[in-house]
Amino acid sequence: EIVLTQSPGTLSLSPGERATLSCRASQSVSSSYLAWYQQKPGQAPRLLIYGASSRATGIPDRFSGSGSGTDFTLTISRLEPEDFAVYYCQQYGSSRGFGGGTKVEIK
């Protein structure tokens, strides 16, 4: 079983700042089968990134993903007010599994 560890648990930033979220896997994620989701309170998750670096349909280009193997990163270049939410990484190279999440909150 691949375990995903996200850090930090909480990121306190101001609108306009850059956010860098980390997702580390306990073993290599094959073919970069790594996705990122955004979840706001009371809502279902929303797919942002798949294949480690491809943006899903309709996702603004301020969201970008990178990484391979065991280390992956989600970057939000300039935080907009609507970006404050919880972000989850998910691997789909071996079954499916999610990380514990990173909360991006307003500083």
Add this chain to the structure above:
Amino acid sequence: QVQLQESGPGLVKPSGTLSLTCAVSGGSISSSNWWSWVRQPPGKGLEWIGEIYHSGSTNYNPSLKSRVTISVDKSKNQFSLKLSSVTAADTAVYYCAREPSLSGTFDLWGRGTLVTVSS
């Protein structure tokens, strides 16, 4: 456009069986998509439960496999989840989700339904 809607009892007794249905509207369940269940305990993270194809093929989370059954009803354009021997740890918001062509990612979600396990 395609929409997903979960339904089922909001309260289940311990040791009982949790049963939920996900209705697919605006599209056919017999398309090239897989259909999944994902749950989220209150205030916690996401856990994938399992998935089904319209042919009836299934994949389950190994940690839940012994208690989970996912089935499909093509005539009603819906799929269902049964989770047996539930405990308080199974209290969660249960989401159904679409996985395009066994891509591994979930591009469409239902709004979720809270199921509480309590006597």
